[in-house]
Amino acid sequence: MSVRVSLMAALMTLSGLAGSVVDADWVDERQVGAFRIRSEFPLRGFDDISTELTQLQDDLEETLGLECNDHPIHVYLFASRSSYRAYLSIRIPDGLQRKALYVPAKDAGRIYVVRGSDMATDLRHEATHALLLNALPYVPLWLDEGLAEYFEAPSGRRFSGHPHERELKWAIRFGWSPDFDRLESRKGLLDMTGKDYRDAWGIVHFCLHSSPQAKSVLLAYLRKISDGELAGSLHDDLRRVIPDVERRIAQHLK
Numbered sequence: 001m002s003v004r005v006s007l008m009a010a011l012m013t014l015s016g017l018a019g020s021v022v023d024a025d026w027v028d029e030r031q032v033g034a035f036r037i038r039s040e041f042p043l044r045g046f047d048d049i050s051t052e053l054t055q056l057q058d059d060l061e062e063t064l065g066l067e068c069n070d071h072p073i074h075v076y077l078f079a080s081r082s083s084y085r086a087y088l089s090i091r092i093p094d095g096l097q098r099k100a101l102y103v104p105a106k107d108a109g110r111i112y113v114v115r116g117s118d119m120a121t122d123l124r125h126e127a128t129h130a131l132l133l134n135a136l137p138y139v140p141l142w143l144d145e146g147l148a149e150y151f152e153a154p155s156g157r158r159f160s161g162h163p164h165e166r167e168l169k170w171a172i173r174f175g176w177s178p179d180f181d182r183l184e185s186r187k188g189l190l191d192m193t194g195k196d197y198r199d200a201w202g203i204v205h206f207c208l209h210s211s212p213q214a215k216s217v218l219l220a221y222l223r224k225i226s227d228g229e230l231a232g233s234l235h236d237d238l239r240r241v242i243p244d245v246e247r248r249i250a251q252h253l254k
C-alpha cells in the first residue's frame with residue numbers, strides 16, 4: 001500500500017505539531033543508504049534488514065533501468081500491531097486499517113511496518129514504493145502496486161512462488177485475462193481491490209519475464225515518466241508492439 005496526496009497533506013500538517021505528539025520509544029536506529037531505520041525493538045538479529053534494503057535498491061535499479069536519488073526514507077519498525085496503531089492513530093488515522101504504510105513527503109518518505117512473519121515482505125513492498133518515487137516523478141497507481149507486489153518477494157524468488165501466481169493460474173482456467181481499462185481507471189488506493197493487486201502483479205511479471213520485447217516496452221514507459229514526458233497508457237504501448245497482449249499475458253502466466 002502507499003498513501004498519497006491526502007495523507008501527505010495530513011502528515012505535513014502534523015509535522016508542525018511534532019512537539020505535541022507522543023513519540024514512540026525507539027530503542028534502535030540504523031542508517032542504510034537513503035533509509036534511516038528506527039525500531040521499537042533491538043535490531044541485533046535483524047541484520048538482514050540492511051542487506052535486504054540495499055539489495056532491493058540494486059535489484060530495482062538494475063531490473064527497471066532506474067537510478068534512485070538519496071531523498072531520505074524514514075523506516076519505522078513497530079514491536080506490535082497495537083503500538084503501530086497507537087502511533088498512527090494520532091498522525092495518520094486514515095492509514096490505521098492498513099497492515100503497513102508508505103507516506104511520501106517533501107522532507108522524507110516514511111514507511112511504517114510491524115514486526116512479525118510478514119515484516120520483511122511488507123518492508124520490501126513499502127520500500128519499493130519509496131524507491132520508485134526516489135527515481136521517478138510519479139508512477140501510475142496500478143503499476144506502482146504491481147511493481148511493489150513484484151519486488152516484495154525476496155531477491156531471487158520473484159520469478160516463481162508469489163501467492164498471486166497460484167491464484168492467477170486458477171483464474172486463467174476460468175477464462176481470466178487482464179483488464180487494463182479497469183486497472184488504469186483506478187485513482188485511489190480505496191479503489192484498488194485484492195484482484196487489482198494480483199492482476200497488476202501479473203502484468204508486471206509478464207513484462208519482466210516473458211520476452212525482451214515486453215520488457216523493453218515497460219522500461220521505455222518508465223523512461224518517458226523519468227524524462228517528464230506525457231507517459232500515456234502502458235496498455236497502448238504494449239498493444240502497439242504485442243497486438244494480442246491480453247492473450248499473451250494469460251498464456252505466460254498459466
Ligand SMILES: [Zn+2]
Pocket residue numbers: 001002125129144145148
Ligand atoms: Zn502498496
